[in-house]
Amino acid sequence: MGSKPVIDGSAETWAPAVGEHLNWIRDVLRGPALPARRRDELWSGLRAVQRRADDPELRIAVFGEASSGKSTLLNAFLRRRLLPSSARVTTTVTTVLRYHDGTEGLRLRTADGTELSWPSAAFGDWADGARTPPADSLEAALDQVLTTDLALLVRDLEVRSPVRLLGDGVALLDTPGFSVTDPGHRELAEAAAGLADLAVVVVPAVAAMSMTLTDFLTGPLRNHLDRCVFVITKIDLIDEDERGGTVEFVGDRLKAMGIVDPLLLPCAPGKALEEIGGQAGGLRTAPEHQSHLSGFRTAERRLLRLAMDRRESAIAATVLTLLSRLLAAVEETADAQRAEQRRAERALAALSLPDFPGFLDAWTRRALDKVNAGAEYAARSAAARSERSELDDKVVSAVAGDKIDNIREAASEVSRIVRLHLRQEAERTARAAAGRAGELLAAEAEELARNFAAQYGTLAGLAGEAPAAPVVPVTNLELPDLELSGIDQALTAVGAELTAVDNWRTGGGAAAGAVIGSMIAPGVGTVIGGALGAFVGKRGRDTARTQFLQKARPLIAAAHSEVTALRSASLQRISQGVGDSVAALRQKYEVEFSDEIVRLTLANERRRAALVFDIAAAEQTVAHARHRREQVAVLRRGTSVAL
Secondary structure, eight states, rough: OOOSOEEEEEEHHHHHHHHHHHHHHHHHHHHSSSHHHHHHHHHHHHHHHHHHHHHOOOEEEEEOOSSSSSHHHHHHHHHHOOOOOTTTTTOSOOEEEEEEESEEEEEEEEESEEEEESSSSHHHHHTTTTTTOOOOOOHHHHHHHHHSGGGEEEEEEEEEOOOHHHHHEEEEEEOOTTTTOOOOHHHHHHHHHHHHEEEEEEGGGTTTTOOOHHHHHHHTTTGGGEEEEEEOOEEEEEEEEHHHHHHHHHHHHHHHTTOSEEEEEEEOOHHHHHHHHHTTOEEEEEEHHHHHHHHHHHHHHHHHHHHHHHHHHHHHHHHHHHHHHHHHHHHHHHHHHHHHHHHHHHHHHHTTTTHHHHHHHHHHHHHHHHHHHHHHHHHHHHTTTTOHHHHHHHHHHHHHGGGSHHHHHHHHHHHHHHHHHHHHHHHHHHHHHHHHHHHHHHHHHHHHHHHHHHHHHHHHHHHSOOOOOOOOOOOOOOOOOOOOOOHHHTTTTTTTTOOOOOOOOHHHHHHHHHHHHHHHHHHGHHHHHGGGGGGOOOOOOOHHHHHHHHHHHHHHHHHHHHHHHEEEHHHHHHHHHHHHHHHHHHHHHHHHHHHHHHHHHHHHHHHHHHHHHEEEEHHHHHHHHHHHHHHHHHHHTTTOOOO
16 A cells, blocks of 8 residues: 555644644735735635634545446446446536435435435425436435436435445536536546545556546646555456556556556446345356456455545645645735836826826927917918919009090009908908917817826726826817908008009109009008109000009018908917916816825835835735745645555
8 A cells, every 4th residue: 555644643643733824824814915806715725724623524526537437437446337327417516425324315406505315305305307217216306316317406405325336525527528528527527636645546447548538637636646555347247368558558658657666456337246246146257257256356345445545645645735725825915916017106106197287288389389389271272262462463453444444543552452362362361270289289288188087087097096087177269369450451451542543643653653562562652652743744544554564563562461460460479379278277276176186196105115015025925825825835746646
């Protein structure tokens, strides 16, 4: 059976150490180092370790692929064909077999929490729902529970039997075959591996060490490899001269997995069960069958001896494995908490909103640059749409043909055309600039509100307060009215002084020209305008028209230049209005939020200091959990001895 286990007592070696580790975990769970969302799960794990440490029951789980002979092996242990074959089983639970002196029966819990036992009237009523005949034996009751539609309703199943193998304080776990297509069966087998103290692994001689079995051994059973017994079943189905080679092959494969001295128990449970049945019926058995029964009994005795000798160390190994997983979960949780706290601390350190004036300064510069540039571009685009050639065509048309004969009316019409054209151009340009400035200013105010709300919410959240959207200030983004009075003065009622055609046709031409000059653009001056009268007199129409246009065009160009200058002054007033609106909005933010930002900044500083403390606590928890897990690993290795 191998050497004596290093850990061989429940209170001498591992129990005090486990108790001390669990007390440390309790203190951690009661402290601030771990997030609340994980504590319930960790508390549940701690209670599971404590329950297992306090429970002296030895749990032996039997694992095997479908059709590996697992059910036949268990029936041979039970000395009866009690469990149906795995091919017929449809239940999704692990069957627990426990010793019960003198009587037998079963207990189960259904999906709705109802607890039933057999034999009982309640069980009969429940089974009648599946239209199954009354169960007059444990075999029949178990067949109903495991192979009919009732199987889908079962959540826990326990079979009680007075079988010597079980003995008092031993539970045998019959797990579903882990190679079936139903993933729920493999999950149950994996869960049973976490509960098992000893593992009986069924290896069919006719398909020894399949890939599925190998994967299960190196996966869910990797922590049980030093506590596994390998029962090689169906040995009778291969030639006798091949049996030794098969056993050797299985042993070599297991050693390659790191199992130094695997315990191999070759037997033929099916033949042994036939022999047992034959003896019970008074039948004689062939020598070959007697040899199979003898081999099975040898395997059974070795398993019983192993359960007796390794009881305490096997339970200790389970407890220590569970404890190691719990410590790993504490370490992982604390490490995740530490990482989260570090991210929060970095976010606090990088947050720009505590420099509230700087935040508003940056917005102010950006808003002024963007709005003024947009207004100027809109003004240029609007002015570009005004064609000089279009105005000239209108002026020429006003003096075309015999219109030049009535110089007073022609001059009046030219004045009206120039005044209307330049007035519309100035107004269109100013309105385009003002409209675009208003749009951009509103957009910049909205962006400021969004950015501030996002930063404020982040700041409040990091300060430990519920991040709520602040009610941001609202200001009327008003721009000054279009100031076109200067332009109106420059284009004032032309022709008011043009009272008679004689002023153009007599020697008073210079004076009339001065009137024309003043009516087109007073700011240009009467000196230029006076030149218009030089051509006046009775001349031919073409000559009169040519001389009129030669004198009028420079005056119109001068008027256009003066209007352009006045328009620029209007754009300056728009820019000043933008600046006033931006300053007003900034002032509202400062008035309403300066004190609040100071308060949140101080709260963040306190929060950051607390985070530094919490990070240090989490780091300490990680280090302690890792160190304790290493200590548990040393204890766990002490339970590993040759079987």
